[in-house]
Amino acid sequence: MMTIIAAFIVWFSQVIVQNEVIVTFDGQQVASAQKSDFTVPLLEEQIIDTRNYTQFIKRINEKIYQKPLNATINDQGSIVPGKVGIQLHQEKFKEQFYRHFFENSTTQIEAPVVEIHPKVDTELLANIRTHKIGQYVTYFNQNKKARAHNISLAGEAINNHVVFPGETFSFNEVVGKRTKEKGYLPAPEIVKGELTEGIGGGICQISSTLFNAVDRAGVKILERYSHSKRVPYVPPGRDATVSWYGPDFTFKNSLNQPLLIQSKTQNGQVIIEIYSSDIVENRNE
Structure with missing residues (x-):
């Protein structure tokens, strides 16, 4: 029995390693990782390693984050409009990540974003x-x-x-x-x-x-x-x-x-x- 269990774990790990999570933004790849990087192997169920997932989220957001710019007044006294920023929409990304994570295939997710409006418009x-x-x-x-x-x-x-x-x-x-x-x-x-x-x-x-x-x-x-x-x-x-x-x-x-x-x-x-x-x-x- 122990031999069978050990063989199953090895097989499971090999399958997971072959499966990637690829994250794109605006059609360009911004991050990727093996699904095994987020998996805590147990006998009865798969559990996502939340610490590694949090680090992954952080790396993604660093790639796509755009700081909002406040409106300003230039040297000629004219108002220069501000600019809306963006950041990763973490709740929507989490929904997609969890929904596709346990599939035995490569998962590609287009990073959802949320707008950050400048404080001064x-x-x-x-x-x-x-x-x-x-x-x-x-x-x-x-x-x-x-x-x-x-x-x-x-x-x-x-x-x-x-x-x-x-x-x-x-x-x-x-x-x-x-x-x-x-x-x-x-x-x-x-x-x-x-x-x-x-x-x-x-x-x-x-x-x-x-x-x-x-x-x-x-x-x-x-x-x-x-x-x-x-x-x-x-x-x-x-x-x-x-x-x-x-x-x-x-x-x-x-x-x-x-x-x-x-x-x-x-x-x-x-x-x-x-x-x-x-x-x-x-x-x-």
């Missing part, structure tokens, strides 16, 4: 660009090329960002880590009261300008730290130092409408404007 952007509720301007030396470059990069990172009612804005989260790979350059910065050189030096002028702009808009400031040494581009006590491994600048949109951050650097100026709908109200008032 043309209609929303058109509505919240109508009323300026805050603005601040600071100045920098254009001849300090590395610092000016870093200021421009950080300014681009926050430009067109929309903060919805009740949401918290984090400068570090939105701008991301300042690295050489992202184009940031070594430039002077203040660390523990001393002027030193570090990657991304100068970006605190963006966070400080933003702080003054949103403070005038009436939002709730959650986290802000001053430099250990006075900076020349804002009055004393009106700066907001940031560091990837240290201080952050955060605020909460306490308004009843989304707010739009518009940031630009030109002719040695950092200009940050805050817009919202013309029916905006402060919930804290």
Whole structure:
């Protein structure tokens, strides 16, 4: 009897190994695997290995995922429409996978997808660009090329960002880590009261300008730290130092409408404007 059982298991494994799961998207193969990779062999029934199945799903989604793009405002003041993204529709895929998995033949599945709509579309952007509720301007030396470059990069990172009612804005989260790979350059910065050189030096002028702009808009400031040494581009006590491994600048949109951050650097100026709908109200008032 044991010999028969052993022979059956060997035969079963050989049959399964010959059967593939092939996943296609838009007519192109994006993933494939042997059915045996997902099978836990038992005597009475076949059980799918959920851990391997989950990893398989992850690989598929990485191949077909397309990030949605928010609508933006270009340098000419025109609205550039956003773009709908897509991701794997996991429930529909699971239905197809389980329905065909136990067939003794190669299974081909066209990956079902679900659309991911951008948070900021043309209609929303058109509505919240109508009323300026805050603005601040600071100045920098254009001849300090590395610092000016870093200021421009950080300014681009926050430009067109929309903060919805009740949401918290984090400068570090939105701008991301300042690295050489992202184009940031070594430039002077203040660390523990001393002027030193570090990657991304100068970006605190963006966070400080933003702080003054949103403070005038009436939002709730959650986290802000001053430099250990006075900076020349804002009055004393009106700066907001940031560091990837240290201080952050955060605020909460306490308004009843989304707010739009518009940031630009030109002719040695950092200009940050805050817009919202013309029916905006402060919930804290």
